[in-house]
Amino acid sequence: MSRRSLILGALVAGAALVGHTPEANADAPPKAEVMVIHATKCDKKSVDPQIGETPPALGYDCLKLVEKKTLPLALNQASTAPLPNGRTFQLLHTAKVANRFKVTASISPADGSAGFTKLADITADANKPFNVGGFSYQGGVLVLTVRILP
Amino acid sequence: MSARSSSLSSEQMLELMAYVDGELEGADRTKVEGWLASNVDAARFVDELAGLGDLVTLGHQASADAKAVVSFDIADAVMAAVEKEGGKAKTEEAAKAAPAPVISLEARRQKNLKVGGAVAAALALAASVFVMVRNKEEEVPMARVPVPAVQPSAVASAEPGVDVDLVETAGDSVRVFYLASESSPTTSVVVWVDESGGK
Numbered sequence: 001m002s003r004r005s006l007i008l009g010a011l012v013a014g015a016a017l018v019g020h021t022p023e024a025n026a027d028a029p030p031k032a033e034v035m036v037i038h039a040t041k042c043d044k045k046s047v048d049p050q051i052g053e054t055p056p057a058l059g060y061d062c063l064k065l066v067e068k069k070t071l072p073l074a075l076n077q078a079s080t081a082p083l084p085n086g087r088t089f090q091l092l093h094t095a096k097v098a099n100r101f102k103v104t105a106s107i108s109p110a111d112g113s114a115g116f117t118k119l120a121d122i123t124a125d126a127n128k129p130f131n132v133g134g135f136s137y138q139g140g141v142l143v144l145t146v147r148i149l150p
Numbered sequence: 151m152s153a154r155s156s157s158l159s160s161e162q163m164l165e166l167m168a169y170v171d172g173e174l175e176g177a178d179r180t181k182v183e184g185w186l187a188s189n190v191d192a193a194r195f196v197d198e199l200a201g202l203g204d205l206v207t208l209g210h211q212a213s214a215d216a217k218a219v220v221s222f223d224i225a226d227a228v229m230a231a232v233e234k235e236g237g238k239a240k241t242e243e244a245a246k247a248a249p250a251p252v253i254s255l256e257a258r259r260q261k262n263l264k265v266g267g268a269v270a271a272a273l274a275l276a277a278s279v280f281v282m283v284r285n286k287e288e289e290v291p292m293a294r295v296p297v298p299a300v301q302p303s304a305v306a307s308a309e310p311g312v313d314v315d316l317v318e319t320a321g322d323s324v325r326v327f328y329l330a331s332e333s334s335p336t337t338s339v340v341v342w343v344d345e346s347g348g349k
Contacts, residue, residue, distance in 0.1 A: 056329035056338045104317070105341060118317040119324055120341045128311035134343035141345070 029074045030101060032091050033147045034081055036066040040140030055131045055145050085137040089144055090116050100125055101148045105132050126150040157191045170200040312339040
């Protein structure tokens with residue numbers, strides 16, 4: 001076997017190993033990082049530095065991070081996160097197409113009754129945040145910033 | 151230009167051109183006028199070059215040596231030259247000179263000017279249409295730039311890497327907003343539930 005063939009073989013084997021590693025990780029279910037933010041109207045604008053990239057205020061200038069949660073996103077299995085206002089936020093991972101994740105966002109009724117109200121079907125790139133908000137809480141609203149982590 | 155003008159040297163032709171353009175004065179002008187009085191080829195060249203036979207004639211009226219050119223007639227001059235040469239050359243020159251059509255260069259220039267003007271106008275029109283179309287095409291992405299105003303939408307674009315389809319059962323209180331992020335140049339997607347007056 002020539003030296004050139006050996007080098008070529010080594011390169012092919014290395015590429016196969018490198019290409020195999022992501023496949024192994026792809027089997028792990030993605031996760032959703034959820035930041036629960038309390039947004040209030042105030043005279044002086046204030047954003048909690050823990051929030052990082054500031055979500056759109058929509059008239060609420062004071063933003064405070066309440067908590068940060070991580071939800072597993074197993075395919076077709078709903079993940080829920082209780083919110084400080086007593087309601088529950090739910091994400092259902094329904095599909096993954098071309099490295100984009102399709103989820104359905106739902107919220108439990110404000111009156112405390114059972115079940116969930118579907119809000120939207122969201123298709124998001126990995127690590128691209130989207131926001132779901134407007135849920136009344138202590139004179140303001142809750143805004144959830146969601147980022148899907150593959 | 152006629153074949154007879156080829157008997158002139160290139161320097162002579164240049165000076166004759168300068169004369170036609172009115173660039174010569176003093177001794178140079180007098181010299182060229184001398185050529186025109188004595189050289190049929192020079193006179194013919196100037197006449198064809200400028201297409202202004204009358205002007206050439208008038209110019210020579212001011213010269214004392216230009217009497218022969220005052221009533222200058224191209225056909226007569228050519229025929230006289232032919233007579234001088236005689237023999238075989240005489241026949242050949244006559245054959246060359248006789249069929250040469252006398253064409254008004256001024257008229258040809260006017261015609262060319264009109265054609266050129268039409269071509270230039272067409273090019274200008276095409277250029278203006280191109281610019282208008284191009285500007286119109288370039289306006290499209292400008293309209294896509296996120297504006298501060300809140301624009302609710304039931305189905306939104308994938309510009310921020312997020313697509314949202316509202317669920318019909320969610321009701322009218324749910325809206326999707328695509329807003330410019332305050333801390334980054336990207337667009338943020340917000341699914342907003344209007345619960346004003348709720349819990």
